[in-house]
Amino acid sequence: MNIFLLCIVSLLCTAVGVVFTITANIVPVAPDGLAQVISMKTKLDFGRVKICFDCIVVILLLVNINTLTGIGIGTILSAILVGKIVMLLNKYFKSNLEKIIF
DSSP states (O other): OHHHHHHHHHHHHHHHHHHHHHHTTOOOOHHHHHHHHHHHHHTOOHHHHHHHHHHHHHHHHHHHHOSOTTOOHHHHHHHHHHHHHHHHHHHHHHHHHHHHHO
């Protein structure tokens, strides 16, 4: 139970960090920056683009290394859930966050 709770907390912290970084227009880490550019160019929701991008990266990693070493349930959950949490946070808090930041 402790590991599951820790995984949930880490996913939430990661998503909050992504939302703050993207909303504040701070230079994000490379994968989030690429997802942000794809989102801006295609006019798709950033959270959806992040989910697709992260899942593609995990799939490419699995294809190229041919082993599950280093890829656990946390990696897979992160690829799927961080983008969904980002979408939820953006939906409910983005306008308030923009007021505070800008």
